[in-house]
Amino acid sequence: MPAPLDLKAAAHLEMVRGGFEPDFPADVTREVQAVHHAANPGVGVRDLRQLLWSSIDNPESRDLDQAEFAELLPNGDIRVMVGIADVDSLVAAGSATDQHAAHNTTSVYCGVITFPMLPEHLSTDLTSLNEGVDRGSVVIEFVVTPEGAVRSRDVYRAWTHNAAQLDYPSVGAWLEGQAAAPAKVAASTLLQDQLRLQDQAAQLLRKQRHLAGALELETIEATPVAQDGRVTNLIIRPQNHATYLIEDFMIAANTTMALFLESKGSSSIRRVVKVPERWDRIVALAAGLGDTLPATPDSGALSAFLAKRRGADPDHFPDLSLAIVKLMGPGIYVLERPGETGEGHFGLAVHDYTHSTAPNRRYSDLITQRLLKASLAGSEAAYDDGALTEIANRCTSMEDAARKVERTCRKQAAAQLLATRIGETFDAIVTGAGPKGTFVRTLKPPAEGMVVRGQHGMDVGDKVTVRLVDTDPLRGFIDFAR
Numbered sequence: 001m002p003a004p005l006d007l008k009a010a011a012h013l014e015m016v017r018g019g020f021e022p023d024f025p026a027d028v029t030r031e032v033q034a035v036h037h038a039a040n041p042g043v044g045v046r047d048l049r050q051l052l053w054s055s056i057d058n059p060e061s062r063d064l065d066q067a068e069f070a071e072l073l074p075n076g077d078i079r080v081m082v083g084i085a086d087v088d089s090l091v092a093a094g095s096a097t098d099q100h101a102a103h104n105t106t107s108v109y110c111g112v113i114t115f116p117m118l119p120e121h122l123s124t125d126l127t128s129l130n131e132g133v134d135r136g137s138v139v140i141e142f143v144v145t146p147e148g149a150v151r152s153r154d155v156y157r158a159w160t161h162n163a164a165q166l167d168y169p170s171v172g173a174w175l176e177g178q179a180a181a182p183a184k185v186a187a188s189t190l191l192q193d194q195l196r197l198q199d200q201a202a203q204l205l206r207k208q209r210h211l212a213g214a215l216e217l218e219t220i221e222a223t224p225v226a227q228d229g230r231v232t233n234l235i236i237r238p239q240n241h242a243t244y245l246i247e248d249f250m251i252a253a254n255t256t257m258a259l260f261l262e263s264k265g266s267s268s269i270r271r272v273v274k275v276p277e278r279w280d281r282i283v284a285l286a287a288g289l290g291d292t293l294p295a296t297p298d299s300g301a302l303s304a305f306l307a308k309r310r311g312a313d314p315d316h317f318p319d320l321s322l323a324i325v326k327l328m329g330p331g332i333y334v335l336e337r338p339g340e341t342g343e344g345h346f347g348l349a350v351h352d353y354t355h356s357t358a359p360n361r362r363y364s365d366l367i368t369q370r371l372l373k374a375s376l377a378g379s380e381a382a383y384d385d386g387a388l389t390e391i392a393n394r395c396t397s398m399e400d401a402a403r404k405v406e407r408t409c410r411k412q413a414a415a416q417l418l419a420t421r422i423g424e425t426f427d428a429i430v431t432g433a434g435p436k437g438t439f440v441r442t443l444k445p446p447a448e449g450m451v452v453r454g455q456h457g458m459d460v461g462d463k464v465t466v467r468l469v470d471t472d473p474l475r476g477f478i479d480f481a482r
Contacts, residue, residue, distance in 0.1 A: 004230040005416055005473040011110040011409045018401040020104050022115050027096040032119045038126045039089030041136030046158040048139065052194050053083060054164040055129055056171055056242050062124035063107075063116065063360045067137075067162045068249055070198045077151070078144045078201040082253040083137040083160040087127045087359035088369045091118065093382065098366075102391070105363040105398040110409035111224045116361075123360040131165035138369060140253040140356070144201045148208030153256040155372060164191055172240025175199050199241055202248035209251070213300035213349035216307060217321040222446040224413035231417040234445040250357045251348060257368060258352040262338050264375035267385050269364050269392045270336040271353050273346045278327040278460075285323060285461045299349045316463075319429040322441065323461035326431055330400065333364055333392035335385055364395045407448070411476035414447035418478060419471045428480070430462040440466055440480060449478025458482070 015022035024032075048069075055067040067083040091097050101117050108115040116123050129135050137160040143152045164184045173179035175195065185191050210216060222234035254271070261268045275297045276282060282302065286293045291305050306324070310317045328347065333355075336342045344351035356372075359365040370382040383391070431448060432439035438455035441448045451458065451466060458464065466480035 007112045010412050011113050014405045014408050015115055018405045024119055028100050031096045032121050035090055039136050041157050048158045049161040052190055053160050053162050054166055055162050056166045056246055059167040064129040065358045065360050067129045068198055070201055076146050080142055080201050082140045082249050084357055085127050085129050086136040086138055087366055090127050101363050105395045106402050107361040108402045108405055111413055112226055118360055127360055129162045131162050134161050140256050142252055142256050144204050148204035155260045168242045172242035175241035199245050202245040205248045205252055210303055213303050215303050215347045218318045219321050219325055231413045253357050254354055255350055255352055257356040258354040265338050266371050266375045267337045267388055268354050269333050269388055270342050271331055271355050272334050272343050273331040274343055275346055276328045282327050299346055322431055326460050333395045335389045335392055367391055408476045412473050415471040415473040415476055415478050422468055425465055425467045428464050428466050430458050430460050433459045449480050451482055452479045454482030
């Protein structure tokens with residue numbers, strides 16, 4: 001048997017091919033090594049360190065961008081505060097670190113290795129909302145009514161203190177009543193009450209968004225498990241109450257930020273998902289399942305259809321979700337000036353949406369943070385519209401490149417895993433059909449490859465049985481025949 005592919009080296013090569021700079025230049029390293037302390041937000045900011053902040057993220061995450069707090073108001077409303085790491089205070093615009101981040105624009109997650117947008121001395125330490133340390137933050141505040149509406153919004157700078165770094169699997173299982181509380185939660189009745197209140201607010205927000213037509217999708221991303229340099233499995237992390245909680249707060253926070261900047265007369269970079277160009281195929285998928293969608297794109301109708309399918313066939317709902325995502329197409333970043341009516345985010349059913357909650361991981365969020373600070377200070381805009389347009393275009397292009405790198409790395413890992421299974425048959429779903437070829441994702445294990453024989457007549461969303469005919473881990477190729 002040939003030696004297994006060095007997946008980390010292969011990922012590094014894919015980064016270079018994708019136009020990224022996977023290694024930090026010497027001037028960035030020198031610049032960051034000279035930073036010894038977290039930023040002091042200065043005088044005049046609010047001190048919210050006494051509040052019971054907590055964060056929820058993946059178990060291995062160390063670049064903590066976001067922490068949360070909620071309180072029940074006398075009238076039954078719930079005030080939610082989302083604290084965002086103040087990255088801008090230690091990454092000055094135009095610095096070597098900033099220029100490198102502006103080139104890559106995003107962290108890239110390759111499964112066996114992560115290529116961070118910012119050096120770890122910053123992203124996992126001094127600009128991370130780590131447990132037990134004081135940090136300057138940008139706080140996005142909104143009030144949720146018992147009906148799930150947001151009735152007031154505010155954004156400001158503050159001191160925060162993350163009292164508990166938690167993770168999705170353990171908190172989600174506890175919130176759903178499937179497992180005991182994780183140790184940190186079990187040790188604090190106040191933290192238990194706090195998380196339950198956050199979950200309550202998140203569910204109210206989610207219900208209201210779905211009434212407005214937001215799409216409830218559940219896609220699958222497989223993470224390779226390696227031992228002694230060889231891939232042994234591909235695992236999928238299911239969504240749960242904890243992932244939904246953070247997602248719902250993130251969406252509300254990003255909407256709040258977009259509206260706040262507009263109220264201050266500031267241009268911004270918006271996140272847009274356009275109306276699906278292949279709506280006809282989505283209609284055909286629904287018809288094949290016995291449902292009817294209108295001839296013209298309608299997010300409310302699609303949302304109702306998805307909710308119905310989740311209840312009717314939860315086992316195959318991720319496959320349907322994947323097909324819908326492919327047919328909707330990727331999101332893009334665009335400039336939006338105050339007073340303009342943009343295209344909005346079709347999937348979230350919102351018109352005002354920016355990215356602001358992950359400044360350690362996405363350059364667009366760091367730019368939004370700088371625009372906010374200028375607005376709060378009443379000073380000249382940090383960037384003119386021309387510069388924002390260039391940054392938006394760069395972020396879109398590099399995000400597309402990052403998806404390709406991540407997809408290739410997942411395929412390399414999957415090809416290595418399947419190399420000994422040539423000739424076996426697999427149940428699969430068609431994930432792409434076009435001039436570049438027809439692609440399927442097998443269900444067990446979740447691996448994507450090309451159908452090189454018998455692909456004619458297949459389209460996105462079709463369920464098929466395919467036979468594995470070849471793998472090439474170096475190129476990430478997995479070839480099937482029908």
